[in-house]
Amino acid sequence: MADTGxxxxxxxxxxxxxxxxAMTDExxxxxxxxxxxxxxxxxxxxxxxxxxxPPTSHALPLTNVFRPDEPRPSLGADAALAAAPAxxxxxxxxxxxxxxx
Amino acid sequence: MSDxxxxxxxxxxxxxxxxxxSAVEVAQAHLDRIAEVDGKLNAFLHVDADGALAQARRVDAxxxxxxxxxxxxALKDVIVTKGLPTTAxxxxxxxxxPPYDAHIVERMREAGIVVLGKTNMDEFAMGSSTEHxxxxxxxxxxxxxxxxxxxxxxxxxxxxxxxxxxxxxTDTGGSIRQPAAVTGTVGAKPTYGGVSRYGLIAFSSxxxxxxxxxxxxxxxxxxxxxxGGHDPRDSTSIxxxxxxxxxxxxxxDVNGMTIGVVTEFKGEGYQPGVLARFDEAVxxxxxxxxRIEEVSCPHFDYALPAYYLIAPSEASSNLARYDAMRYGLRxxxxxxxxxxxxxxxxxxxxxxxxxxxxxxxxxYALSAGYYDAYYGQAQKVRTLITRDFTAAFERVDVLVSxxxxxxxxxxxxxxxxxxxxxxxxxxxxxxxxxxGPAMSVPCGLSADDGLPVGFQVMxxxxxxxxxxxxxxxxxxxxxxxxxxxxAPAL
Numbered sequence: 226m227a228d229t230g231x232x233x234x235x236x237x238x239x240x241x242x243x244x245x246x247a248m249t250d251e252x253x254x255x256x257x258x259x260x261x262x263x264x265x266x267x268x269x270x271x272x273x274x275x276x277x278x279p280p281t282s283h284a285l286p287l288t289n290v291f292r293p294d295e296p297r298p299s300l301g302a303d304a305a306l307a308a309a310p311a312x313x314x315x316x317x318x319x320x321x322x323x324x325x326x
Numbered sequence: 327m328s329d330x331x332x333x334x335x336x337x338x339x340x341x342x343x344x345x346x347x348s349a350v351e352v353a354q355a356h357l358d359r360i361a362e363v364d365g366k367l368n369a370f371l372h373v374d375a376d377g378a379l380a381q382a383r384r385v386d387a388x389x390x391x392x393x394x395x396x397x398x399x400a401l402k403d404v405i406v407t408k409g410l411p412t413t414a415x416x417x418x419x420x421x422x423x424p425p426y427d428a429h430i431v432e433r434m435r436e437a438g439i440v441v442l443g444k445t446n447m448d449e450f451a452m453g454s455s456t457e458h459x460x461x462x463x464x465x466x467x468x469x470x471x472x473x474x475x476x477x478x479x480x481x482x483x484x485x486x487x488x489x490x491x492x493x494x495x496t497d498t499g500g501s502i503r504q505p506a507a508v509t510g511t512v513g514a515k516p517t518y519g520g521v522s523r524y525g526l527i528a529f530s531s532x533x534x535x536x537x538x539x540x541x542x543x544x545x546x547x548x549x550x551x552x553x554g555g556h557d558p559r560d561s562t563s564i565x566x567x568x569x570x571x572x573x574x575x576x577x578x579d580v581n582g583m584t585i586g587v588v589t590e591f592k593g594e595g596y597q598p599g600v601l602a603r604f605d606e607a608v609x610x611x612x613x614x615x616x617r618i619e620e621v622s623c624p625h626f627d628y629a630l631p632a633y634y635l636i637a638p639s640e641a642s643s644n645l646a647r648y649d650a651m652r653y654g655l656r657x658x659x660x661x662x663x664x665x666x667x668x669x670x671x672x673x674x675x676x677x678x679x680x681x682x683x684x685x686x687x688x689x690y691a692l693s694a695g696y697y698d699a700y701y702g703q704a705q706k707v708r709t710l711i712t713r714d715f716t717a718a719f720e721r722v723d724v725l726v727s728x729x730x731x732x733x734x735x736x737x738x739x740x741x742x743x744x745x746x747x748x749x750x751x752x753x754x755x756x757x758x759x760x761x762g763p764a765m766s767v768p769c770g771l772s773a774d775d776g777l778p779v780g781f782q783v784m785x786x787x788x789x790x791x792x793x794x795x796x797x798x799x800x801x802x803x804x805x806x807x808x809x810x811x812x813a814p815a816l
Contacts, residue, residue, distance in 0.1 A: 310653075
């Protein structure tokens with residue numbers, strides 16, 4: 226059994242970093258309190274004795290589905306870029322991804 | 327002219343097919359109704375008058391036909407529409423015009439259905455009231471101070487207020503059924519895989535399922551048949567014919583059926599007026615020839631906590647796609663900040679509180695050290711809930727319960743208390759976790775507040791016809807296809 230041991234603002238800040246959400250301190254404080262309540266409630270799943278029960282990841286039995294590997298029409302570059310926040314020379318324009326120090 | 331909006335979908339289709347009215351007249355009557363009342367309801371985020379009238383003209387020209395040709399529909403804004411704004415109720419998709427149509431949209435166009443516009447919803451379908459919409463809440467036509475349910479409250483409000491005879495919803499934990507229950511309309515979640523998810527903006531992929539909203543059971547079944555069936559673009563789409571839901575809805579005979587009442591979904595915490603209407607409907611089913619049994623499904627008590635681990639976990643992964651790079655909002659790009667900083671600022675600006683809450687909860691549940699105790703354990707509970715269903719369906723043909731524990735709650739009442747909001751989905755979640763079909767049909771008005779009550783029917787996987795049969799029997803016994811006539815004028 227994992228004990229949440231109380232969710233701190235630092236815990237939420239770590240999770241927010243992992244989830245790439247730049248939250249303000251106020252948001253972090255507010256969410257820490259709420260998460261504590263929610264986790265305390267959903268932790269009830271741990272009351273169920275289920276050591277020998279297999280997990281279900283999906284409602285229906287899934288088998289891989291294949292299709293022939295044939296070229297088909299797809300979105301053109303213009304359509305794909307039409308909703309881009311920024312585009313240049315037929316490509317998505319994005320902020321820098323490497324540090325330039 | 328205004329009488330047209332009171333007609334059922336099947337009546338409208340017949341009037342149009344026999345050329346007593348034109349599809350354009352029908353579309354215009356509904357567009358006029360939207361112009362008249364939607365300022366009070368906020369059911370629509372975007373009205374597509376030009377597209378609706380163009381499609382209606384195609385029907386009138388005889389280019390398309392079918393059992394619902396020319397019938398207007400309100401489409402939940404979580405379904406992508408080529409060239410038409412699609413926001414999923416989120417700021418992060420404000421102004422986005424998708425480059426393709428969802429499978430459902432293609433099917434409806436071929437069937438001659440006239441899409442009037444896109445309806446309001448909780449952001450990314452996370453919520454039970456539409457108060458988590460970035461565009462303001464929708465309002466319940468029975469009482470404008472109350473919620474029309476959620477997440478699909480825009481579609482339920484539109485159908486209940488005669489803005490459209492049909493709607494499309496999506497149901498991950500009850501987002502079709504609970505809005506139907508609190509607005510006095512019909513809403514069905516088909517068997518998981520029964521309707522393609524191609525073009526449905528993902529929330530929790532192992533649970534998401536689109537389905538019909540209507541003012542009566544037959545109309546829902548007709549729409550179910552149009553949108554259902556195999557689609558190779560969704561790998562979880564069931565490759566089998568749609569069960570004969572229309573035949574079952576027309577028939578509505580429950581004589582000789584065994585109906586199980588779920589012991590866990592009544593008693594404390596349930597509104598007395600809601601339970602009274604439910605009990606009355608059950609006794610009428612018995613009078614119609616069904617055998618009634620009490621059935622205990624002990625793990626249903628754990629469905630809510632399991633859901634609030636599984637759905638946020640899947641959501642935290644699905645919503646990673648909103649990265650400010652390829653489409654949607656980009657915020658804080660000053661040519662100095664890194665992609666990661668821009669991504670984080672965009673997601674803070676573009677997501678609302680509930681979506682952030684669930685992403686963080688899901689991120690936690692999937693974290694190393696907590697995975698087994700939370701997400702892993704929830705998946706085991708999911709197995710046990712499916713076993714409860716399997717055992718129950720060895721004894722009974724369908725299970726029934728109230729759809730949601732209370733009538734429509736007041737806007738603002740639960741928005742700061744997430745756990746109270748989550749309780750609205752208490753009775754609807756088990757069918758999402760196990761994949762079976764379930765629907766809500768009105769069973770009258772609660773005596774304590776005069777608001778609509780929903781009756782839920784749950785059936786085994788691919789036995790969607792069985793649930794329509796029982797829902798039709800409830801509707802027939804109580805005359806609830808005319809319940810909305812009792813709603814106050816807007």
